[in-house]
Amino acid sequence: MKLHEFQAKDLFARYGVPVPRGKVVTTPTEARQATEELGGRAVLKAQVHAGGRGLAGGIKVVQSADAAQEAAGAMLGKNLITYQTDASGVPVESLLVEELVDIAKELYIAITVDLVFRGPVMLCSASGGVDIEEVAANRPEAIFSEPIEPILGFMPYQARRLIAKLGLGASVALETTQLMSALYRIFTENDCTLVEINPLIITASGHMVALDAKLTLDDDALFRHQDLYRLRDRAQEDQFEARAADQEIAYVSLDGDVGCLVNGAGLAMATLDVTHAAGASPANFLDVGGGADEEKVASAVSIILSDAKVSRVLVNVFGGILRCDIAAKGIELAFKRMGADLPLVVRMLGTNVEEGKEILRDSGLKVTFTDTLSEVGEAIRDLS
Secondary structure, three states, X not given: OEOOHHHHHHHHHHXXXXXXXXXXXXXXXXXXXHHHHOOOOEEEEEOOOOOOOOOOOOEEEEOOHHHHHHHHHHHOOOEEOOOOOOOOOEEOOOEEEEOOOOEEEEEEEEEEEEOOOOEEEEEEEOOOOOOHHHHHHHOHXXXXXXXXXXXXXXXXXXXXXXXXXXXXXXXXXHHHHHHHHHHHHHHHHOOEEEEEEEEEEEEOOOOEEEOOOEXXXXXXXXXXXXXXXXXXXXXXXXXXXXXXXXXOOEEEEOOOOEEEEEOOHHHHHHHHHHHHHOXXXXXXXXXXXXXXXXXXXXXXXXXXXXXXXXXXXXXXXXXXXXXXXXXXXXXXXXXXXXXXXXXXXXXXXXXXXXXXXXXXXXXXXXXXXXXXXXXXXXXXXXXX
């Protein structure tokens, strides 16, 4: 789960990470008032769960309260389209109005999970304030990293090593070490998968300030952080993914037209591969899980059928804990509820497979049964 910038900065401030003065507004009039309170000059930042705001017009520097009101009117209530959103963008329902800060130097700092190290790693770069993915692609030597042993935590010598690589002087060494340690506490104590500041600035007076803040929480640990879970903004999420998450269904929206219903993450990934190999494109990744009942299967299929892009449905079920007859009943139930008549390609193996196939044969749905993955690919091609 992602937090908005202003929410992440509220959390940063609780841990002693310096952030600019600012106020969240939802109307142009509030933006004007907030700018006046900050001395008549400010930066307006669209609060969306997407990067690339600056290039997309989601960040505006204003030199007067009148300009703030005008800029807010142009931003609020619109959708912001960035390189990290789809073609429709994400809604701008609030702005963060912040004081302008004198910038002497821009840095990048983040903590995330390294899949090779299998643990947290701190990343730093002296090339802050720009697209870090571009830096990583074109100048990987400009990004420095320190793997963090979870048992030991972030050690002072690691901070000194990163500070030296960043070329920072002794005057900011202590403040930088404290900030790095605070970020690691935020990461661990709140079960984060990402904590990022871009840019982390050194002001003209020689102090550190987090000019931006990104924070992503591990969904599987949210039960431990109900205060943070209440900050969830469903309007920023893919609506199909949000529906699935509410029902504990693993679902990721994709760009294709083949709706996929699978039980098991590995089988789901193999199903996506088969779909691509057949010259088609999946509309989703969906793992309904091994312990799903009839109603949960129906809910999963209903999400698939709600996607206007879907023109055919591929079912790949290995019956175990989820029996094939239960899966078939759920599929039939969803199609009847939705009044759908899309064609189905069904591969079922395992427990109660014949019962499941019989249910689908008698359902009146347009079903093509297959036994192997190669047959799945052929059937998908035939329906294209």
